Amino acid sequence: LLTRIEVYRPGLIAMAGFMRILSPEFIACFAGRMLNIHPSLLPAFRGLNTHRRALAARVAQHGCSVHFVTNELDAGPVVAQARMRVAPDDDEEMLAARVLRREHIIYPRTVRWFCEGRLTFANGAAWLDGSPLVRPVMLTEYQCEF
16 A cells, blocks of 8 residues: 555545555655544543444543544544534434535534645644644534534
8 A cells, every 4th residue: 555655646535435454654755744533522522432332331421533543543632623412313314314414514613724735743743824733623512503
C-alpha cells in the first residue's frame, strides 16, 4: 500500500471506513498528512462497534471525531467533533445513521481547513489557524442539522 500511494505524493490522505491497521512505516511516511473520521466522541469507544458500545454504556451523548492518524489506533490528536443526544428509542442502526449524517458535515469541513493550510500537525499536536488545539472544535447538534 505504501509503495502504491507514495508515487502520487499526496498532500493529504483522508480515511473514512478504512478498516485496516496501518504499519508504522506507512504512518511515518505520511505523518501529519492523514486524517481519519471515527464514529465516536474520542477518546471514548476507540476501535470497532462504537454505536453498540455507546448504547450498552447508556451514554447520554454520542457523535463522531476527526483526528490525525498516529501509530496508536484512534488516538491521534482530535481536531473536530460533532455530538448529539442519544435518544431513548435509538437502536444501533438508528444511532449509526444519525452519526453518519454528522460525519458528512464535519469531515468535509475539516478537510477544507487542512487544504486551506489552516489545519496542521506539528510536535505531536493539531494546530488550527496558527494555534495548538487545546480541545477539539465542537460542532453542536444545531450546526449539524440540515
